[in-house]
Amino acid sequence: MGKHTVVPFGPQHPVLPEPIHLDLELDDEKVVRAIPSIGYIHRGLEKLVEKREFKEYVFIAERICGICAFGHGWGYCKSVEGLMNIEIPLRAKYLRTIWHELSRIHSHLLWLGLMADGMGFESLFMHSWRLREKVLDIFEKTTGGRVIFSACKIGGVRRDIEDSELHGIAEILRGMRDEVREITDIFFKEPTSVSRLKDVGILSKEAAVATCAVGPMVRASGIPLDYRVADTSGVYRELNFTPVTTDTCDCYGRCWVRVQEIFASLDMICQAIEKIPAGDIAVPVKGNPNGEYFARLEQPRGEAFYYVKGNNTTHLTRFRVRTPTNMNLPAMVEALKGCDYADVPMIVLTIDPCISCTER
Amino acid sequence: MSFMKKSPWVIHYDGSSCNGCDIEVLACLTPLYDIERFGIVNTGNPKHADIFLVTGAVNAQNVPVVRQIYSQMPEPKVVVAVGACAASGGVFHDCYNIIGGVDKAIPVDVYVPGCAARPQAIIDGVVQGLAVLEAKRKLLAEGKLEELEQKDQLPPLPPQTHVKEDQA
Structure with a gap:
């Protein structure tokens, strides 16, 4: 039995772009327990539905998180559209899918960067x-915004992308494939990074199920849980896609899953650009939402859940989001058990923590 | 940038921002914008830092953290509030858990607008902060400590905060 110490980690810490606090109980250098505490970013934006009209609230929903901003806007619109029985045009569905998958590429590349920074690379x-930045350039060219671009609205999308521009995007993405491969191969072939990732932060298949992990976290533990496969309302059914899984259960696996998802998304966007039909991009919205409804969406970090409740007025009475990081925190605490103290940043980063989503 | 006498180091803290501004702050450090070529380095240690970049509004939980980081920074120091939330609370201004802009917790020297603030705007904010830093450095060199202290004095602790003054 070694010396027992409690080390505080965060809220302000070099590897954490966002504040979360962990109390790490150590036996010498081994972590025996990790106790997270949150609340540094809580704003209470779910309650803002009472102050904003349901059409305006899209802008707030996008600001749940600036990294997966488009996804959150889509999730909110999807739930309200479901509640009001609005069928959006097919072209809008394709455009949403294209922007969402671009967001996934940008989010995963951002994560790979932070991960490399975390290990000192x-x-x-x-x-x-x-x-x-190439993906952000596409966002800027098509919508005007770099990270938060408010392209989604209830009933469709705000902007169209011309077909010639879509083919230009496909061209850029095809060019990106080799570049992504070049840099991501370093993660899997370079001995320094492999030794930081292999067999670190084990989350067994059973533990992943027991802690209700979602997204790349659960897929790296060998469970093919991906809402895009089950989504019947969107156009994912039209696209050729299988969830990426691996059963290494460690940081290496989570890294591998995210990298393969970048390639899958590149492929899906090119397919979507081939198949996108001509037509309207939005339908008019009449009346007010009444009743309750929930929608699900696969965000870059995993499955998100949106619940809305209306009472036939211009303001919703209740909005609730269950975000992926919220679900992954128990899994992170599980993975931290028994690791070296120096590996804590790596494991915290492999869940791709988005504290802003978690606390809203 | 002729007035830049030293390489300023920045420290970044995420108040209650949505990440939009945070990733733009980080984007400033990466190859496309690359402020590191001017010697500006992002550090995790408040005692190494000259410029404090805060994104997002403050709430009851993070006021003590922001004040703690600020008071640990050595003089002269500059605070740059990045984004609409850091300036006034932005879209979240009427959320129940938001106290307001960062100036409710610490004195702010430069405000950068935008939701999310663009990297160009953030770099401009940091450059303007350099002028303020230079002015404060002069005060320090001339021994006008009282004037400097007045500029960097912490505002009173917002009543919503749960901790006492001596802990914050």
């Missing part, structure tokens, strides 16, 4: 973020 961090 500065140049890899820079290269990942350099590639990410």
